[in-house]
Amino acid sequence: MTDATARNGETGPPAEGGLLYGVQPDVAGAAGHHDHPPRMGFFTDTSVCIGCKACEVACKEWNAIPEDGLELTGMSYDNSQGLSASTWRHVAFIEQRKPLGGQDPGVRHGGTGAPGSPSEDPGDVFAAAGRLGTTVPAPEETASGEAAPEGAGAGAPTGEISPVAPDGRTELRWLMASDVCKHCTHAACLDVCPTGSLFRTEFGTVVVQEDICNGCGYCVPACPYGVIDQRKEDGRAWKCTLCYDRLGEGMEPACAKACPTDSIQFGPLDELRERAAARVAQLHAAGVPDARLYGEDPGDGVGGDGAFFLLLDEPETYGLPPDPVVTTRDLPSMWRHAAVAAATMVAGVAACFLGRRR
Amino acid sequence: MNRDDHEHVGPGDAGRASSGRTAPTGQGGGRRRRGRRRGERPVVPEAEFTSYYGMPILNRPTWKALDIAGYLFLGGLAGGSSLLAAGAHATGRRALARSAKIGALGAISASTVALIHDLGRPERFYNMLRVAKPTSPMSVGSWILAGYGPLTGVAAVTEATGRFRRTGAAATAGAALLGPAVASYTAVLIADTAVPSWHEGYRELPFVFTGSGTAAAGGLGMLTVSVAQAGPARRAAALGAALELGAGEVMTRRMGLAAEPLRQGRAGALVRASKILTATGAAVGLLAGRRSRAAAALSGAALLAGSTALRFGVFRAGVASAEDPRYTVVPQRERLRQREERRRRERSAEEHEETGRLAGEDRGTSEGR
Numbered sequence: 001m002t003d004a005t006a007r008n009g010e011t012g013p014p015a016e017g018g019l020l021y022g023v024q025p026d027v028a029g030a031a032g033h034h035d036h037p038p039r040m041g042f043f044t045d046t047s048v049c050i051g052c053k054a055c056e057v058a059c060k061e062w063n064a065i066p067e068d069g070l071e072l073t074g075m076s077y078d079n080s081q082g083l084s085a086s087t088w089r090h091v092a093f094i095e096q097r098k099p100l101g102g103q104d105p106g107v108r109h110g111g112t113g114a115p116g117s118p119s120e121d122p123g124d125v126f127a128a129a130g131r132l133g134t135t136v137p138a139p140e141e142t143a144s145g146e147a148a149p150e151g152a153g154a155g156a157p158t159g160e161i162s163p164v165a166p167d168g169r170t171e172l173r174w175l176m177a178s179d180v181c182k183h184c185t186h187a188a189c190l191d192v193c194p195t196g197s198l199f200r201t202e203f204g205t206v207v208v209q210e211d212i213c214n215g216c217g218y219c220v221p222a223c224p225y226g227v228i229d230q231r232k233e234d235g236r237a238w239k240c241t242l243c244y245d246r247l248g249e250g251m252e253p254a255c256a257k258a259c260p261t262d263s264i265q266f267g268p269l270d271e272l273r274e275r276a277a278a279r280v281a282q283l284h285a286a287g288v289p290d291a292r293l294y295g296e297d298p299g300d301g302v303g304g305d306g307a308f309f310l311l312l313d314e315p316e317t318y319g320l321p322p323d324p325v326v327t328t329r330d331l332p333s334m335w336r337h338a339a340v341a342a343a344t345m346v347a348g349v350a351a352c353f354l355g356r357r358r
Numbered sequence: 359m360n361r362d363d364h365e366h367v368g369p370g371d372a373g374r375a376s377s378g379r380t381a382p383t384g385q386g387g388g389r390r391r392r393g394r395r396r397g398e399r400p401v402v403p404e405a406e407f408t409s410y411y412g413m414p415i416l417n418r419p420t421w422k423a424l425d426i427a428g429y430l431f432l433g434g435l436a437g438g439s440s441l442l443a444a445g446a447h448a449t450g451r452r453a454l455a456r457s458a459k460i461g462a463l464g465a466i467s468a469s470t471v472a473l474i475h476d477l478g479r480p481e482r483f484y485n486m487l488r489v490a491k492p493t494s495p496m497s498v499g500s501w502i503l504a505g506y507g508p509l510t511g512v513a514a515v516t517e518a519t520g521r522f523r524r525t526g527a528a529a530t531a532g533a534a535l536l537g538p539a540v541a542s543y544t545a546v547l548i549a550d551t552a553v554p555s556w557h558e559g560y561r562e563l564p565f566v567f568t569g570s571g572t573a574a575a576g577g578l579g580m581l582t583v584s585v586a587q588a589g590p591a592r593r594a595a596a597l598g599a600a601l602e603l604g605a606g607e608v609m610t611r612r613m614g615l616a617a618e619p620l621r622q623g624r625a626g627a628l629v630r631a632s633k634i635l636t637a638t639g640a641a642v643g644l645l646a647g648r649r650s651r652a653a654a655a656l657s658g659a660a661l662l663a664g665s666t667a668l669r670f671g672v673f674r675a676g677v678a679s680a681e682d683p684r685y686t687v688v689p690q691r692e693r694l695r696q697r698e699e700r701r702r703r704e705r706s707a708e709e710h711e712e713t714g715r716l717a718g719e720d721r722g723t724s725e726g727r
Contacts, residue, residue: 214485215479221553234478319683337545341545
């Protein structure tokens with residue numbers, strides 16, 4: 001630990017461009033690591049996420065993170081809500097009235113409903129949901145397999161809940177995405193930490209040393225992604241370490257290891273970026289024009305993320321900021337403005353003592 | 359909370375409960391925005407936006423309002439008082455110097471207690487002095503306080519006991535040098551975050567804070583010192599109030615959407631109250647503070663209250679802006695849209711040039727023929 005302690009927090013002189021924001025090809029080198037391994041990271045391909053939450057569980061298990069509440073949020077199948085001090089992987093569930101590519105979401109369950117008249121499909125779960133709280137259909141009506149009587153859905157037109165495409169498909173898709181700390185090239189949390197508790201590892205990732213953290217909480221509002229948070233019980237800040245302990249042993253992080261569909265891929269960042277570009281091209285060719293990468297651009301506001309994503313909709317749909325910028329980009333200007341303000345204050349008060357003596 | 363003019367999915371109020379149950383990108387409400395990305399450009403930037411069930415994007419600052427907003431106020435008061443103390447010391451206003459020196463020590467002691475109280479693990483406070491990082495305003499602030507605190511202590515104790523005069527004078531001057539740094543760095547402290555209503559005002563916020571600190575220090579002087587000696591305090595209060603109110607006005611105009619939380623809800627009420635208290639406190643002090651001891655004391659109290667209300671208002675506005683994803687998403691979307699537009703304009707200008715050149719060549723060849 002002493003080794004890491006000695007190195008940590010040294011972000012170097014801020015005057016040298018590229019250390020506070022912008023393109024930074026050698027993150028670990030800039031932090032003072034020599035002969036370091038390639039920068040490692042995550043590529044989370046949400047197009048193959050099945051929402052199994054194995055990553056959440058594996059992360060909790062490996063890192064021995066305490067339980068932080070299990071509640072039914074009412075937000076689809078999301079019961080962990082977002083990243084926090086005790087949730088380092090979070091699976092988002094987004095329900096949308098929108099088909100995914102050319103696929104048939106297959107939400108018509110048996111029945112006689114021919115395409116074109118799906119609202120009469122007795123197996124239409126949305127039609128059934130539309131009747132909830134209005135008229136309870138007699139059991140024999142639903143069980144008989146007959147078309148639902150007209151009166152049953154009165155007051156709750158099924159069309160509101162079950163928009164239907166002209167070809168009879170019910171347009172529904174689920175987007176599932178496993179979110180995690182982005183391990184930014186320019187990490188605001190690391191830059192603002194007053195104790196040097198947050199440091200850049202030789203793998204180019206960002207880690208908190210929990211024995212140094214004094215719980216000032218400055219990193220929490222500094223993070224443009226809302227990742228790091230303070231754990232109320234012990235007052236310290238916690239977040240994903242990209243399984244620093246496993247990386248040191250040549251293992252992959254627990255979440256990537258546990259992911260059954262390879263939605264979470266771990267490896268050298270260069271390699272992941274190539275793989276991601278190929279995957280996006282593949283999806284575009286397959287008729288999913290909304291597929292896009294998020295956080296992979298080294299020229300973006302945080303200098304590119306060490307953990308980036310393939311998304312199927314706008315970032316904010318997943319609870320991600322559309323154009324995050326590291327707050328310390330403006331820090332030199334902030335200090336300049338503060339210096340001028342301080343000088344103004346001195347001059348102003350000095351002026352108050354001039355002139356009349358009373 | 360008047361949000362009727364915005365159709366958005368936001369937390370707080372009843373909005374959260376209902377938005378929590380709707381799909382984030384539903385067809386209803388015309389919130390679908392697929393076409394936009396493919397090049398259809400709306401004439402007016404839309405205020406509505408998508409979010410993940412209205413959940414905040416940023417994590418809420420973990421700081422407690424009483425500790426941190428209180429610290430921001432006390433730091434400003436201490437910094438301003440140290441300046442007043444040095445001026446009074448130099449010009450032989452003994453009572454004002456005494457009151458300002460003791461006021462500075464009291465304020466900075468209380469603020470240090472608040473700061474340490476806010477740490478999740480106060481017993482680890484000394485970790486603050488492990489490193490010195492210019493990229494961390496909190497680290498810079500810790501070192502400033504480490505120098506400033508003892509200086510105010512020496513200045514106040516020598517003033518109170520009347521011993522070690524020369525050391526006291528040096529400490530008074532030193533505290534006056536560091537005082538303005540204490541009052542202004544706190545603006546950088548909160549602006550160097552991703553919280554929209556704190557970050558977007560980073561240019562003017564230091565002026566708002568130093569102005570407010572000066573006004574508060576002037577107020578303390580008016581409250582505690584006889585009218586005969588409080589002249590500089592009255593003038594400082596008026597000057598500080600003018601700086602605070604002027605810079606605040608410029609700031610809210612430049613902040614765009616992020617200024618909204620400064621006008622709404624409890625934060626808005628606090629900011630409005632601070633404006634009224636500061637303006638009337640300074641005006642009454644200037645007009646009647648010279649003649650009436652009661653008026654001077656009253657306006658001093660109003661100035662102190664106004665400075666306090668300002669810090670709590672700014673603090674709360676920041677928290678509110680972090681809790682509503684709208685303040686994160688909408689300006690960033692707008693930024694992306696403008697960038698996209700600029701790129702497209704450049705591209706079309708290039709194409710225009712290209713076609714112009716080709717047309718010119720065409721003409722040239724046809725003419726030559």
